[in-house]
Amino acid sequence: MMQNFTRKLRLLLCGSLFAAALPAQAQLTGTLTVPSASYPTLSSVITDLNTQGVGSGGVIINITPGNAQTAPAGGYQLGSALLNASLNSSKPIQINGNGNTVNPYTGTGVYDAFFCINGADYVTIDSLKLLENVANTTATTQMEWGFALLNRNASAPYDGCKNVTIRKCTISLNASNDSTFAILASHRVASGIILDTTGATINDAHHNMLISQNNITAAANGIYLDGINRPVLYNYNTIVQNNQVVFGGTANNNYGIYLRFDSVTAITGNMVNGGLNHTGNLFAIYTNTGTGRLSVTGNSITLTSAAIATRSNYGFNNNAHKDVNATFLFADNVMANWDFSAIATATIFGYNSSLGNDMDSSILRNNTFSNLNANNGTFYIFANYFGATKNVIFKNNVAKNLVKNGTSATFNIFYNYGSGTGIVDISNNRLSKLSTTLMSTSLVYAFNVTPGIDKQLKMTGNKIDSVDVAGTSTFYGYYMAGIGGLNATISQDTVQNVNVTGLLYGMYSSLASPTISQNYFSNLSTTTGAVYGFYNNEGFPVFDRNNINNLKITGNTGSIYGAHFNVARDTTRITNNFI
Numbered sequence: 240m241m242q243n244f245t246r247k248l249r250l251l252l253c254g255s256l257f258a259a260a261l262p263a264q265a266q267l268t269g270t271l272t273v274p275s276a277s278y279p280t281l282s283s284v285i286t287d288l289n290t291q292g293v294g295s296g297g298v299i300i301n302i303t304p305g306n307a308q309t310a311p312a313g314g315y316q317l318g319s320a321l322l323n324a325s326l327n328s329s330k331p332i333q334i335n336g337n338g339n340t341v342n343p344y345t346g347t348g349v350y351d352a353f354f355c356i357n358g359a360d361y362v363t364i365d366s367l368k369l370l371e372n373v374a375n376t377t378a379t380t381q382m383e384w385g386f387a388l389l390n391r392n393a394s395a396p397y398d399g400c401k402n403v404t405i406r407k408c409t410i411s412l413n414a415s416n417d418s419t420f421a422i423l424a425s426h427r428v429a430s431g432i433i434l435d436t437t438g439a440t441i442n443d444a445h446h447n448m449l450i451s452q453n454n455i456t457a458a459a460n461g462i463y464l465d466g467i468n469r470p471v472l473y474n475y476n477t478i479v480q481n482n483q484v485v486f487g488g489t490a491n492n493n494y495g496i497y498l499r500f501d502s503v504t505a506i507t508g509n510m511v512n513g514g515l516n517h518t519g520n521l522f523a524i525y526t527n528t529g530t531g532r533l534s535v536t537g538n539s540i541t542l543t544s545a546a547i548a549t550r551s552n553y554g555f556n557n558n559a560h561k562d563v564n565a566t567f568l569f570a571d572n573v574m575a576n577w578d579f580s581a582i583a584t585a586t587i588f589g590y591n592s593s594l595g596n597d598m599d600s601s602i603l604r605n606n607t608f609s610n611l612n613a614n615n616g617t618f619y620i621f622a623n624y625f626g627a628t629k630n631v632i633f634k635n636n637v638a639k640n641l642v643k644n645g646t647s648a649t650f651n652i653f654y655n656y657g658s659g660t661g662i663v664d665i666s667n668n669r670l671s672k673l674s675t676t677l678m679s680t681s682l683v684y685a686f687n688v689t690p691g692i693d694k695q696l697k698m699t700g701n702k703i704d705s706v707d708v709a710g711t712s713t714f715y716g717y718y719m720a721g722i723g724g725l726n727a728t729i730s731q732d733t734v735q736n737v738n739v740t741g742l743l744y745g746m747y748s749s750l751a752s753p754t755i756s757q758n759y760f761s762n763l764s765t766t767t768g769a770v771y772g773f774y775n776n777e778g779f780p781v782f783d784r785n786n787i788n789n790l791k792i793t794g795n796t797g798s799i800y801g802a803h804f805n806v807a808r809d810t811t812r813i814t815n816n817f818i
Contacts, residue, residue, distance in 0.1 A: 266294030292325030318357030336367030350431030358391030358398030395438030414488030466500030487517035615645035627659030696724035
């Protein structure tokens with residue numbers, strides 16, 4: 240019996256020693272080089288990351304320059320239950336591409352991706368170059384996604400991405416494929432299935448995404464970030480900065496930068512260029528349903544179009560981002576060199592915010608729109624539908640060098656429309672060098688303001704200079720309507736050097752009780768129409784210390800009115816003016 244026990248003990252000890260000799264599946268740490276004996280390809284590293292996880296201090300994958308990679312069938316899939324559980328702020332993943340190219344595989348459907356991050360957190364991808372293969376000639380074989388930030392699971396818990404950075408990468412897809420997205424974040428899995436919201440928690444959203452310094456040279460859609468359709472679970476703290484985005488190339492809606500179901504977002508310093516070979520609608524920057532602070536600053540936007548039918552073209556469009564407790568900032572953006580001269584009719588908005596997007600404060604300042612060449616259609620350079628936003632600041636914006644050919648259009652340069660209580664401050668904006676040939680059925684507004692009955696309006700220091708309306712359309716310098724503008728102050732505004740063929744209003748007011756003072760109207764002329772320096776349609780204005788001079792008829796017929804008041808209904812106070 241003792242011998243039997245001894246034999247069993249020896250077998251147990253041998254088994255233990257054999258097990259100890261097996262190689263351990265250690266978590267990955269430190270710097271790993273690709274190619275190397277352990278990791279000949281990026282794909283081999285990602286396989287081990289998914290099966291072993293990341294250890295203390297995190298891991299850096301360094302791809303040696305001059306070593307192009309080929310994405311495996313189905314693309315790189317970074318994310319697993321084991322890996323995702325191992326990641327945190329002290330155990331991140333950083334992939335340094337060092338400018339190496341990643342070649343595609345041959346796609347098999349409509350959700351083919353170069354690189355998917357499936358719920359993994361604390362991931363940085365730096366300086367990879369994703370390039371479509373010209374041999375992938377069909378929508379089936381082509382890559383639809385460059386980088387995709389996705390959920391790991393198709394049912395709750397879905398597991399979203401947190402603290403993911405995509406930076407300094409180059410992405411080139413087939414821009415004629417309407418399903419191409421250079422950088423995508425979405426509440427879906429790698430198979431493309433859009434997920435339900437049932438059972439979703441805050442951990443299933445994508446938070447703290449940083450998309451920075453990437454160069455997107457071709458894609459129907461550039462950066463497209465979509466979240467969970469539940470306000471408390473929106474994507475949070477998204478930064479899209481300093482990217483170069485070339486987008487468009489189909490007959491459908493294409494987007495340079497698109498955000499939906501987001502909260503607290505900054506879009507800054509991007510160069511967005513769209514429209515080459517594009518025949519559909521273009522949206523350079525588009526914000527859809529969202530909440531929280533929204534900042535759109537320092538971006539440069541250029542659009543053109545190859546459309547042969549009427550299409551819509553937006554530099555910036557806020558469709559549904561609103562929050563009465565937050566601020567919207569649109570500042571220091573440049574929209575320049577928009578050429579639509581080859582299109583008979585187009586709809587063009589430099590800036591647009593849809594009615595009902597109420598914020599606590601809406602600030603538009605220091606933006607420039609210049610060098611537009613277009614024909615017929617609907618045109619708003621700045622269309623600021625501010626709704627019931629309490630504080631509206633519209634300052635130091637510039638529109639210049641605008642050529643509007645054709646004969647039929649609605650043309651607004653600075654448009655502000657809203658309601659509710661609060662203040663509207665429209666100050667120190669500039670319009671210069673506007674040329675148009677629009678005819679009598681068209682209206683041209685430099686400033687078109689409907690502030691709302693209970694909004695306190697302030698318009699000061701604005702300037703209109705060098706306008707030539709060769710057609711017979713009506714031109715309004717400052718048009719203030721809606722019987723609103725509580726105790727409005729309209730002062731030190733200028734309109735000068737305006738030449739028209741039809742009807743001209745330097746300033747037109749229907750405000751309830753404005754003080755209109757120290758404004759300057761000079762060198763306003765018409766060929767055969769009428770010139771009004773100032774026209775009061777209704778209300779109880781104080782008209783004081785204004786200077787109206789050099790109004791002219793340059794043709795054989797016409798009328799001149801220095802200042803016109805509809806005094807039959809209302810009482811006006813007119814003092815110390817020079818006419």
